Amino acid sequence: MTDVTEQDRVDDHWPVGRLLSAAARRIEREWNTHLAAWDLNHASHPVLVHLTAGPMSQRGLAEACGVTEQTMSRVLARLERTGYVSRRPDTTDRRRHVIAITDAGRQAFLASADPRPAQERVFAALDERQQEQLRQLLLLVVQPEDPEAWTPRTVPEAPEGTPGTGRRTA
Template sequence: MAAKDEGTPDASAKDRLGFLLAYHGSSTETLIRRALATTGLAPRHAMTLIQLAEGPVTQKALIETLEVDPSVLVSLLNDLEGDGLVSRRRDPADRRRHIVEITPEGTARLEKSGTALDTVERELFADLSERDLTALRRILGKLRTAPEDFSCTEA
């Protein structure tokens, strides 16, 4: 075994967890996009419907939950409303606010997308036990991935 130079980095690409996570995230996103394409939804549309399945909410609450810019949400809702998957109405308690609600057709499309996603997840996580999946959820829940979590200072 050759001696390591002092200037040689310790970690190979396979040891860099950030790169591994990015690689697997990119691959997973591709699989999800393909699965959702069979339902006519993009991932952001599906995520919006998932949030709305819990009940009607204000546009402001959706912006906060989905962590998107208001203009992005309006575009998403325009698409979903155009397909008859959501409806928007003024809040009777405050006419300045809009309430967003999933429609019966949106619920049916969400169920179809759930089936497609179940297939992807079964294959993706086939080699993991329930204990592994629980640990993975716990660990992923601890990741600090929001931009405000990082202090980008140079050493």
Template sequence: MTAAQESPHPPQRLGLLLAWHGSITETRMKKALSAAGLPPRHAMTLMRLEEGPISQRALAEGLEVDPSVLVGILNDLEGEGLALRRRDPADRRRHNVAITEAGSAALAKTNAALDEVELSLFAALSQQDQDALRSLLARIDSNADDFNCGE
């Protein structure tokens, strides 16, 4: 058996390396989110709401989810007292969404859990390395609309 066959790591192709590390990271992040009590989409929604109230339509666009999917997420968050929907007084057809105090507390717990994962993941990287990685990742064209993934 060669050293390459014994290695638990994928070949050194960039796409496979990115997928490999992405899968590990996703698993660790989902575990942290689960321990904090929020599914990933719910956590992302609260993170966006932390920036301030926003229209439901703008929230769906910002999160890049179908409005019907967002309704389900908001129903869950609202049911748990973590978010609040109100009609926009300037346009009664529009709903504005805001995070509640309980939502902010849940988000603080979630952020603490994610911080632990990120500290562990990036412990070997300096802040400069992390900034460089962030910059490189931002330059990767990963727009799913450009591909027929799995079709």
């Protein structure tokens, strides 16, 4: 009888879906560890991404982030407690709230936006070519059936010298 290692069990028996799920959880843990320095997490960071383009309604943010309004309400409550967003009644519709990023939220977003620290820990075993190949394959996997409906947002770059971004001044 031969010894079966954990790696053998993963290689031989895990379907692609389980591998992707396990990889996503690992990346999420690393990303959350990185974002914790700014009291952010994987759920709150995309909200700041969307708000950098301008104020939005809670419903609009929920739709943009692909979550329910109830979930968005909890995320926004946390961001409001940290001082990263402001929530005020819409002047034209009292039932609606307008959410805006604060200066502190913009600074936290810019400082935390660089995904490289988390990715480097997860993908240390892959060379640059393999990392790019994985990225391209994952883009194909997550792309909806109607590619015209999907337009990834560009994240603004943090200015050089911003703490926590890995970008240094010359």
